[in-house]
């Protein structure tokens with residue numbers, strides 16, 4: 343009796359990947375799902391769908407050291423935003439391929455449909471993914487396999503090409519028909535799910551990479567999900583919480599190098615501040631004035647607590663910056679004032695630098 347062939351399926355939890363799993367099962371292949379995690383996408387949907395349909399699944403974190411360089415200079419370029427889809431997919435296939443070898447599985451599979459995404463799922467892109475992953479020929483795409491070059495499982499006779507499908511393009515008509523025919527009634531609506539394809543998130547990430555270059559890390563990627571972000575010359579990043587939940591998250595993400603800033607005498611946000619390189623007191627002053635703008639009584643003097651890294655907290659009474667001036671410092675905006683001391687003089691700051699200096703000891 344022939345032994346069952348075993349495939350590792352890259353599983354996102356979307357309808358295509360559910361159909362790919364179902365089709366493989368129906369033709370006698372044992373399916374083991376893997377899904378991936380980075381700060382830019384989560385495995386949640388995949389886990390829910392795998393448990394709904396009873397597929398075994400494993401989460402594979404993509405290593406920061408391998409993933410971040412793809413956001414600086416991906417060999418195959420970016421999609422519409424800062425999404426390095428071809429290289430990201432290639433890394434996923436490579437990791438799944440290594441698992442396949444370690445666990446003695448026979449081949450890899452994905453739920454990709456030819457031309458469903460014009461840039462990252464056309465024939466050329468799929469072939470580039472396979473080549474860059476080091477597993478060319480080992481990746482079966484059962485939903486479109488009849489339209490693609492034959493793969494090892496077909497050439498080896500483990501699977502007949504006639505058992506596979508020829509779905510192509512963006513219409514999901516055939517997938518919906520199959521789902522109904524196979525009793526698959528629960529599946530997520532097609533949605534982004536990856537922050538790198540989100541315009542706002544991508545823009546913030548790009549700005550941070552412009553400022554910090556290859557020092558941008560998974561931690562920055564996590565921070566960019568929370569709060570309002572500001573960049574103060576020469577190299578200071580300020581993040582202001584937008585609600586109680588974000589304040590708590592920011593506090594939890596504080597590292598030993600971060601300042602905390604929060605209001606002492608009225609309600610308002612908690613902010614996290616990090617200097618990269620030299621420390622400038624004027625920068626702290628501008629940061630405090632930005633935080634004061636988001637306090638409840640932002641029309642009057644606000645008393646803030648400033649908690650420097652590894653040092654005692656101190657109070658600072660400060661007049662908020664105008665909303666207009668605050669927007670100059672948003673991470674996303676260009677053309678912020680470079681000379682903060684003269685900017686503060688022009689703003690008519692009510693707090694003298696001497697006062698801040700004495701507070702800072």
Ligand code: SF4
Pocket residue numbers: 383425426427428430431536537538539
């Ligand atoms: S959309 Fe995001 S997760 Fe998907 S391949 Fe592109 S970069 Fe990777």
